[in-house]
Amino acid sequence: MDPEKEIQEIKEKIDKAKALKYRAEAKLEELQRQKQDLLVELQKLNVKPEELDKEIERLGKEIEDLLSRAKSMLPENI
Numbered sequence: 001m002d003p004e005k006e007i008q009e010i011k012e013k014i015d016k017a018k019a020l021k022y023r024a025e026a027k028l029e030e031l032q033r034q035k036q037d038l039l040v041e042l043q044k045l046n047v048k049p050e051e052l053d054k055e056i057e058r059l060g061k062e063i064e065d066l067l068s069r070a071k072s073m074l075p076e077n078i
Contacts, residue, residue: 047055
């Protein structure tokens with residue numbers, strides 16, 4: 001293979017790798033911002049990240065209980 005052509009191909013691969021790295025870094029920054037926003041929101045809700053699963057489960061049960069109470073308050077023939 002022609003050395004100049006090989007050099008050109010290597011340059012193109014390097015440029016492609018640089019572009020991929022740039023996109024990955026930008027995506028990482030965006031994900032870190034989203035994570036920080038979520039942590040702030042959890043703090044406002046007084047929920048610790050490690051307790052999130054328990055809180056979701058608790059809220060699910062609360063929703064089920066409220067729906068059940070609402071249904072029980074409605075007349076059955078409606």
